[in-house]
Amino acid sequence: MNASLLLSITPYFPRPISSRRQCPLTVRRNARLQSPLCLASSSAPIATRETEIELENRKFELLRAVTDIQRGLTATPDQRSSIEESLVGVETFDAGKPIELDLLDGTWRLQYTSAPDVLILFQSAATLPFFEVDQIFQKFECRDQSGQGVVRNVVRWSIPRLLEEQEGATLIVSAKFSVVSVRNIYLEFEEIAIQNINISEELQALIAPALLPRSFFSLQILQFIRSFKAQLPVRSSQRQSVGGLYYLSYLDKNMLLGRAVGGGGVFVFTRAQPFI
Template sequence: MELAFAASVYPANGTRAIHEIKPLSPKLVSAKKRSFHNRFLCSVVVAPDGNRVSEVELENRKHDLLLAVQDTQRGLVATADQRSVIEEALVCVEGYNRGAPIDLVMLDGTWRLQYTSAPDVLILLEAAARLPFFQVGQIFQKFECRNQYSGGVIRNVVRWSIPNLLEEQEGATLVVSAKFEVVSVRNIYLLFEEIKIQDINISEQLQALIAPALLPRSFLSLQILQFLRTFSAQVPIRNPGTARRSVGGLYYLSYLDKNMLLGRAVGGGGIFVFTKAQPLEL
């Protein structure tokens, strides 16, 4: 934010003079912010209207966080130093609306994963990095809670593929569904329900192998294609050794606005950085 200040001085003759200090140029302001940020990451600026932090300053902090996670492959190759910088940047952003209650209308929608330290997600990413026959595409969290008062449904969505058999990156979809309930100002309790595989998109190579385009397609080959395209499988989530008790856990939503969602799985389950994505149809 550019501000103009008036400074008054009294010369020797006793006449009061008013000197206007002009706003800094945008380039100079940007350079000063970067320099200041490098020294004091979590500094707070007091806006002239009395608000604790200006909107521009907040957006800068969010940008710093996204910049810190940019080259980590969503957390897979983050070094110890990078994790430390990311945690510090995360804490800075979390402080801007700490204590504000969860806005379910704002939470509703699709969020794309940018970074995580959660072991269960990193295992998937590591498998994709090590195994030539497995790919992991985009990962989302989809909240359905717009017309709710104390909870809703959350779906963890993973796009994955098997090269040459399914389409690149989005050959199939894994959906882990859970109900959630708001249990405090910022905590929600997840009750996982099922894992589902759906939206199978076979590759052109596999389609040509099953039903060649230059040959008459038999009824059997068409049935196989139809089965693969509509295939879905779902498995209920249960605790080992029990028949009815579902798996649950606390999830702390540490920051939320119209384009960023930060979360922490309570109990050391990892941190999550999400940005708002286009609506996802499941």
């Protein structure tokens, strides 16, 4: 909506007519003094509102561009080019602003990526009959902290017939991060963990048949599987933590855009409900 349209629908309230007649010179002097203030006060809110509307439109176009391409797996070169153009269009509204850690804190759901290390998970799920990938999240814990925090990359996956659909198990890659510039954070990966294993009803029935009394041994097996957690520290060949730069190109209360520095791909996230 442009400014002329907004002005055309703004109600007009005429100035009360004073019973006291003013000198023409006084009227002209008052007009010179008041008109710039009136112009500033009326145009500033309209300009701000137009900017907000334009930003929301660009965010909508970006989310529409990443729809129905399996979070980037089936995107064509032309689609990726269009998505990149939409990304830049949103990023321009947040360029140069410092990172707000209180706003970054929380859980974000992946909507699109071009990162090869994530796309290979989607490719594996599409080609392997025994592997499924559901939602991927990025969870930041940095509220009330000064320039640092923790981020967890959460992947929910499953094995058909053995684990529950969508939430059969959870892979978590944890990292510490520190703010190193206005928009860059440095990630220092710490460990990879597999946890929250939920076996399917078929497997439960195989371990402990419903028609037979459940023995102590079968119950122990079920309990062990449910509470199983495997952790693996992440280290380089020099026994140092693996790390990398992550550029947060846009951030507001419901959208997060990021770029892995060094050609690692782009990411589009939207705010999600907390779960862990």
